[in-house]
Amino acid sequence: MPTKKELRQHILQLLKKKDPQEKLVEEQQLYQQLFDLATWQQTNSIGITMSMPQEINTLPIIQTALSQNKQVYIPKTVHRELNWLPYNPQQLEKTRFGILEPTGSPDQAVQLNNIQLVLVPxxxxxxxxxxxxxxxxFYDRALTNYPGKTISLVLPEQQVTGLTPDPWDIAVEQLLMLN
Structure with a gap:
């Protein structure tokens, strides 16, 4: 069994090589699964990251949430913790890891427990x-005592078997996958 680091590198390579059109079609199917869920429909607030190119594009999810008058919060890493700030497209900057994060101050952050749904990358x-x-x-620490719902959207290349979780790993409640 490969280590987590080896598995991570392997899956990221698969995702980088993925046909963009195929990825787009799969993303659309996963978005529809998400938007059809009662959990999504009943949620007033979501926590979600700004995606990297090889990840599922989160911008359509953010735009749909905003069009449905949901509050959207984006994590900002501060001292190995996630601070959740309101989404504002004019207040985003790239971190040294290439991730878009809010530029707002920590006093604008909301407690994770006040966010009803977290879409976990x-x-x-x-x-x-x-x-x-x-x-x-970051997410294992943040979700340790989180009382809300957690969902992940998973492309076929991201589905693995035989992975033994570490004691600190926190499982996502619901996975949306393609059949």
Missing amino acids: GVAFTTTGYRVGYGAG
Whole structure:
């Protein structure tokens, strides 16, 4: 069994090589699954990252949420923790890792427990909801006592078997996958 680091590198390579048109079609199917969920429809606030090119594009999700008058919060990393700030497209900057994060101050942040739904990013996922992220543990720490709902959208290349979770890993409640 490969290590998490090896698995992460392998899946990221697969995603980078993915046909853009195929990815777009799969994203549309996953968006529709998400928007059809009662959880989505009943949610007034979501936490979501700004996606990287190889990830599922989160901008259509953000735009749909805003059009449905949902509050959208984007994480900003501060001292190895995630601060959740209101989404404002004019207040985003690239971090040294190439991720778009809010530029707002920490006093604008809301507590994660006040966000009803978090769309959890990841590189690889088991069918039981365990995930391999980018290796810093931000989401596992943040979700430890989170009472809200968690969902991940998973492309076929991201589905893995045989991954043994570490004791600190937090499973995502619901995975949306393609059949």
